[in-house]
Amino acid sequence: MGRITNKNEYTEHYNLSMKDGDAYWGKIAEELHWFKKWDSVQSGNFDDLNLKWFEGSKTNMSYNCLDRHLEKNGDKVAVIYEDNDPSVKARTFTYKELHAEVCKMANVMKERGVKKGDRVCFYMSMVPELLIGVLACTRIGAIHSVVFGGFSANALSGRIQDSECSMLITNDGGYRGNKIIPLKDIADEALESCPSIENVLVVKRTDSDIKWKEGRDHWLGELMEKASTECEAEQLDAEDPLFILYTSGSTGKPKGLLHTTAGYMTYAYHTFRNVFQVEEDDIYWCTADIGWITGHTYITYGPLLNGSTTVMFEGVPTWPDAGRFWDICDKLKVTHFYTAPTAIRALEACDIEYVNKHSLSTLKVLGSVGEPINEEAWSWYNKNIGKEKCPIVDTWWQTETGGIMISPLAGITDLIPAHATLPLPGVEPLLVDSEGTPVEGNPAEGNLCMNRPWPGIARTIWGDHERYKQTYFSTYPGKYFTGDGARRDEKGNYRITGRVDDVMNISGHRIGTAEVEDALNEHPNVVESAVVGFPHNIKGQGIYAYVICQNAPENEEVLQKELNEIINKMIGPIAKPDKVQVTSGLPKTRSGKIMRRILRKIAANETDSLGDTSTLLNPEIVDTLMAGKK
Ligand code: PRX
Numbered sequence: 001m002g003r004i005t006n007k008n009e010y011t012e013h014y015n016l017s018m019k020d021g022d023a024y025w026g027k028i029a030e031e032l033h034w035f036k037k038w039d040s041v042q043s044g045n046f047d048d049l050n051l052k053w054f055e056g057s058k059t060n061m062s063y064n065c066l067d068r069h070l071e072k073n074g075d076k077v078a079v080i081y082e083d084n085d086p087s088v089k090a091r092t093f094t095y096k097e098l099h100a101e102v103c104k105m106a107n108v109m110k111e112r113g114v115k116k117g118d119r120v121c122f123y124m125s126m127v128p129e130l131l132i133g134v135l136a137c138t139r140i141g142a143i144h145s146v147v148f149g150g151f152s153a154n155a156l157s158g159r160i161q162d163s164e165c166s167m168l169i170t171n172d173g174g175y176r177g178n179k180i181i182p183l184k185d186i187a188d189e190a191l192e193s194c195p196s197i198e199n200v201l202v203v204k205r206t207d208s209d210i211k212w213k214e215g216r217d218h219w220l221g222e223l224m225e226k227a228s229t230e231c232e233a234e235q236l237d238a239e240d241p242l243f244i245l246y247t248s249g250s251t252g253k254p255k256g257l258l259h260t261t262a263g264y265m266t267y268a269y270h271t272f273r274n275v276f277q278v279e280e281d282d283i284y285w286c287t288a289d290i291g292w293i294t295g296h297t298y299i300t301y302g303p304l305l306n307g308s309t310t311v312m313f314e315g316v317p318t319w320p321d322a323g324r325f326w327d328i329c330d331k332l333k334v335t336h337f338y339t340a341p342t343a344i345r346a347l348e349a350c351d352i353e354y355v356n357k358h359s360l361s362t363l364k365v366l367g368s369v370g371e372p373i374n375e376e377a378w379s380w381y382n383k384n385i386g387k388e389k390c391p392i393v394d395t396w397w398q399t400e401t402g403g404i405m406i407s408p409l410a411g412i413t414d415l416i417p418a419h420a421t422l423p424l425p426g427v428e429p430l431l432v433d434s435e436g437t438p439v440e441g442n443p444a445e446g447n448l449c450m451n452r453p454w455p456g457i458a459r460t461i462w463g464d465h466e467r468y469k470q471t472y473f474s475t476y477p478g479k480y481f482t483g484d485g486a487r488r489d490e491k492g493n494y495r496i497t498g499r500v501d502d503v504m505n506i507s508g509h510r511i512g513t514a515e516v517e518d519a520l521n522e523h524p525n526v527v528e529s530a531v532v533g534f535p536h537n538i539k540g541q542g543i544y545a546y547v548i549c550q551n552a553p554e555n556e557e558v559l560q561k562e563l564n565e566i567i568n569k570m571i572g573p574i575a576k577p578d579k580v581q582v583t584s585g586l587p588k589t590r591s592g593k594i595m596r597r598i599l600r601k602i603a604a605n606e607t608d609s610l611g612d613t614s615t616l617l618n619p620e621i622v623d624t625l626m627a628g629k630k
Contacts, residue, residue, distance in 0.1 A: 001027045003273045007412055010422075017425040024425065025053070025455055029266045032305070033068045034059045035235040038262070042453065046478050049469055052239055053263030053455045060233040061138035061242060061265050062106075065304035066099040067233065074099075077309045080283065081128050082328055084175035084315035090332060091128070095307070098132070101224075103231035105129070105136035108223040112199045114167055116141030116234060119244065121165040121197075122290075123156055123187050125149045125174025126314045129203045129220060130290050131300055133169050138242060138261075141234040145244040145256070148291025149174050149181060151572040153189035155254075159246050163256055163462050164196040169220065173206030177319030184210040238262035244462050245293055247399040248512035249471060250483070250502035256462035257399050264402045265305065267456030271403040271424055272302030275393050276365055277410040282335040283362070285311035287325065287343065292509075293399040294369055297456075298338060302403070317343050323354035326385075330358045337385070338367030338395075340508040341377050345538045348380045355384050365410040366392045370508030371540045372496050378417040396420035396496050398482060399510075400472065402456025405429075406494050419495045426454045431488060436476040447500055448486040449479040502596065504533035504541050511575050513596075516543060519570035520563055520577075525549045530586050530594050531577070534603035542578035544603035546625070549582055556582055579603070579630040585621045587613070602626055 001024070004010050017024040022041035029038070039056030069076070074096040081091040093101065114120060120142050124130045130146070137144040147159050160168065168191065174181040184202060188211055191197055200213070201220040239260045246254040278284050284303055288294035290312075303310035311332060317325050325347065329337060347354070366386050368378075373394055382392055392415060395407040405427045406420040407413075413421050423429050431439045431446030439446040457480070461468040475481045485497040499505060502513045513531040520529040528548045536542035545563070553559040560580045567576050587595040601610050602625050613619050 013425040028270050032064050046473055051453050051459055054238040057238045057262055058235040059262055060236055062102055062135045063233040069095045069307045073307050080311045080332055082313045100229040101132045102135045103229050104224050104227040105132050106139040106231040107227040114142050119143045119145055119163045119165040120167045121160050122146040123170045127171055127203055127205055139233050141236050143241045146291050150574055152569055153186045154570050155572055157190035157193045160194045163244050166196055167199045168197050169201045171203040171205040172210050173208035177316045180206050236261050245399055248510045248515055250512055251514050257458040258460050258462050259402055260459050263455035267403045268297045268301040269305040273306050274409050275404050275407050276336050278308045278336055283309050283333055284336040285334045286338040297403050322347055322350035326355055326358035329360055333362040335362055336365045340370040341368055341373040342507040342539055344377045344381050363390050366390045368394045371505045372498055373418050375418045394420045400458045416493055419493050421493045428452045432476055442488055442490050445487045448482045448484045449476055506541055507539040509574050516575050519567050522566050523563055530599055532596055532600045532603050544579045545577040546581050546583050581628055581630045583625055585618055587621050588617045590617050
């Protein structure tokens with residue numbers, strides 16, 4: 001079927017994918033390399049939740065990302081690595097070079113005892129060894145679990161324990177603008193409670209002074225020097241696990257979503273080329289961190305499966321100044337630029353000269369991901385960065401979906417600001433009301449569900465299939481519930497309105513209210529807390545925490561500082577509350593449930609529309625809360 005190149009082909013692809021999904025995905029998958037072809041394209045459904053794609057086949061992700069391109073494109077640049085320090089020349093890896101590095105690292109892992117099915121944790125900044133390392137895992141059938149380098153020791157140890165990783169790969173320190181994140185120190189602290197870790201491989205990056213545990217810790221560079229550049233790719237089963245990635249939900253501890261080999265691979269391959277329409281000599285740059293799903297699918301796997309050139313950037317958008325992104329676009333001749341609305345809004349707030357002193361003339365396509373993009377940010381991006389000649393693909397998807405689900409195809413789909421527009425082939429969205437009844441016809445509004453499996457869907461939550469069923473398939477039986485609300489216009493275009501559950505989206509990062517509350521409650525003076533998101537100009541949403549204290553705090557600023565320290569320790573700085581309000585009570589129903597709707601309205605200053613508060617156990621608290629609003 002190849003790549004979709006015009007509207008008619010989109011319709012043809014979409015219709016076939018709905019009419020005969022097996023025929024459709026079978027044809028797409030044939031473009032990849034299989035050591036052995038599948039017996040059946042898809043089996044299982046949203047009732048049995050035993051989802052399988054390309055069963056009976058044998059394949060390998062790293063073979064498809066690397067070896068498959070060597071003969072024709074071995075000397076093509078696969079990765080351009082842009083250092084945190086702008087004066088350092090960008091490093092490049094051709095497909096041949098990347099292949100050699102991946103083989104070396106796979107051999108190092110094997111020598112240190114890593115076998116197929118073992119879990120390897122990565123706690124790193126954006127250094128090349130992170131991208132090389134995840135590919136090395138896929139080469140030998142080890143399962144990677146990347147933990148974002150901004151998480152705390154506590155968050156890291158929880159994730160390592162949950163999936164019982166036997167190896168941790170980290171760096172001595174990570175550069176982020178003018179800061180050094182002491183990754184190895186944080187990892188050392190985490191490992192005090194992680195008995196499963198046998199080996200720690202350390203990348204030397206900042207030359208920081210670090211502690212060393214003989215026998216456990218090894219310099220990766222030294223091991224790589226001795227390793228062979230040949231390592232045969234394991235022939236893996238279609239449903240062999242590929243990676244685990246932790247994400248927050250509305251309740252409990254973070255969930256380790258498990259993605260498997262053949263379906264995820266096919267989906268990453270097909271969505272990347274159709275959404276971005278990258279051509280042979282293009283330079284594609286996704287600014288995400290590999291610690292998030294966007295960095296997995298659209299820095300690493302999607303581009304490499306397609307033989308494209310992908311940029312990996314170590315630093316931050318505002319260092320040494322707010323023109324860094326635009327500087328890199330010009331310097332590396334970037335054609336495709338994919339970032340998050342929060343970065344767009346932050347850069348929009350800076351002097352326009354940071355943009356205007358760059359030409360940005362190589363850009364062809366812009367992308368947005370991670371949170372709803374407001375119309376104003378969309379227009380600024382379109383006018384100032386895309387110069388009104390680059391389509392913007394507003395890509396809606398989730399850690400669970402593996403790849404983009406609803407999005408324009410660049411240059412093909414008609415754009416509407418702030419709309420994710422149309423579903424990709426194989427994706428059957430459905431809006432339902434609170435009872436689960438489908439809202440038919442257009443326009444419509446409701447909770448966004450998926451009506452059928454697609455190849456990239458996460459297959460389970462690591463170690464807890466029951467929780468997987470409960471979280472995604474029990475609200476509306478027989479359907480996958482995304483947790484998002486959406487509207488559909490007359491022509492069937494979707495606009496995502498945001499989460500309808502207790503998950504916040506802070507600067508495009510998913511954070512559960514319960515996780516933050518659990519951390520706040522650790523403070524000796526906090527009896528109870530309730531956390532909600534509120535509209536924030538730059539971050540999209542900020543965190544508003546209501547806390548009930550045992551003793552009235554003498555100094556609320558001190559309390560807020562202490563709470564921030566606890567959050568830093570338990571989760572990481574991304575989950576720090578923007579506002580803390582000390583209160584004597586929280587609005588509760590007669591059954592003792594906190595009425596978050598009211599807390600959200602107060603935090604958002606929408607107190608005219610509080611709705612019925614008479615059913616509250618303590619209606620008088622509403623006025624108290626409004627009076628003490630931060
Ligand atoms: O609420 C949606 C929002 O981000 C959530 C998924 O977060 P995560 O699993 O961390 O993955 C982020 C990167 C794919 C969704 O439930 N979201 C993501 N993309 C968009 C979005 N909301 C609106 N528009 C988008 N384009």
